[in-house]
Ligand code: ATP
């Protein structure tokens with residue numbers, strides 16, 4: 180029996196649990212699939228958000244539905260337009276376009292009306308207890324809470340007080356509106372949760388119109404319902420909020436959005452909390468939200484990661500119901516895989532040592548034709564100059580090499596990529612014994628890939644012509660933290676204690692001349708070294724490259 184290979188099928192994976200739910204809903208006739216991505220505009224998006232974006236937009240695409248971008252902007256104190264703009268840019272860059280752009284703050288009037296409805300139904304009341312009293316009277320997991328002395332106010336009194344809260348008659352913190360559920364409920368979140376608090380704060384969109392703001396639990400589900408969201412997907416920590424989500428929707432009799440939870444993305448050596456990332460920015464541990472060491476989408480873009488690689492990563496990670504930690508190497512694997520296909524090859528030397536080819540004519544320049552990308556013929560070819568003096572990588576030479584060292588060493592031969600075979604004749608040192616220069620001779624008949632007498636030379640190294648080389652600042656990145664779980668620190672420590680002092684190492688490299696024209700964002704493979712991307716700090720005087728990722732593929736090796 181033979182199994183025929185069907186094209187495309189090798190990439191198929193089983194449905195994840197959310198897809199199963201959606202397919203069952205479609206089978207029942209609920210076909211208008213509506214999802215949303217609901218960021219709070221209080222920071223830049225990180226790779227965890229990218230996972231959520233790919234999931235929400237991806238499901239809408241797959242099932243012919245729609246996905247909204249909704250800003251959950253109910254907390255005026257921490258939010259800002261700068262963040263709104265960056266979020267929109269990041270979602271688009273990832274390759275998605277939203278059906279509708281919405282703001283929870285656009286629903287404030289509707290949310291307010293619904294709150295009055297709940298008061299009228301006897302399902303909400305104005306509480307005069309302060310925050311501390313509310314906290315103390317909530318009880319604990321094992322001890323039931325105590326009813327507020329204000330819990331039995333009449334509907335009229337509650338309506339009057341709530342209207343006056345809105346009108347600005349009371350100071351911050353003096354009153355709240357609470358849902359009237361059950362102060363002994365086993366789920367603490369249902370012990371008369373706060374729906375509104377008084378906050379005389381300027382909102383980035385509604386200005387000073389409001390001085391009462393809805394809490395997340397009240398605003399979120401109701402916003403979903405307003406937008407007819409069918410599948411409201413969030414992370415596991417919201418599972419305990421689900422009964423409350425459903426309580427509000429049921430009591431109001433509005434569109435029955437349903438909430439589904441999946442495990443948030445965690446990655447090794449990576450911290451994913453906007454609040455903590457903001458601390459890194461504010462304490463100048465990094466240069467900004469888009470510092471290429473950050474796990475933000477803007478940082479990854481600047482570093483040279485591609486949207487395609489991030490999407491492939493998000494898909495591969497899948498949707499889990501239990502928390503887990505993904506190896507950072509998996510993301511790098513997808514970045515490498517994409518750049519291998521799309522990035523043009525160039526030669527650059529990051530730690531140069533000079534080589535003088537003593538039998539090569541002085542003043543002569545030969546042009547060698549180099550293939551831009553062996554994975555993509557349409558990328559064409561370029562000319563690279565070769566001269567008597569070149570630079571090679573310092574660690575491509577060893578004075579006393581171990582066995583199986585196939586690069587350059589005294590008396591041994593190596594091939595210069597795209598060019599001649601050279602042999603090391605002499606090692607020139609300074610007074611302190613440091614190697615300053617190598618004197619080599621070349622085989623003029625070895626130009627086309629073979630030696631004149633057929634002798635085998637195993638090693639190939641890269642080089643740049645000394646006369647033509649362009650200097651560049653090259654930023655080499657390592658993980659931002661030395662600890663695999665930087666969030667998880669012992670008492671008395673903070674994640675700041677685990678910032679990697681080697682997370683950024685800057686070197687001056689020498690580039691082949693064609694790289695002088697590269698523009699910010701251009702991506703290359705520096706042969707034998709890694710993938711690099713021109714940084715936005717580059718200007719007419721100075722070109723700056725970020726190392727996107729090394730060539731070493733530790734993940735694939737481990738997982739063979
Ligand atoms: P943070 O704690 O980093 O501030 P958040 O959950 O408060 O994250 P939101 O802006 O509220 O940030 O999140 C928008 C959406 O992204 C939510 O649906 C949230 O569940 C999802 N999300 C946030 N972090 C992750 C993550 N690490 N993995 C998957 N989804 C995430």
Ligand code: MG
Pocket residue numbers: 219
């Ligand atoms: Mg949040």
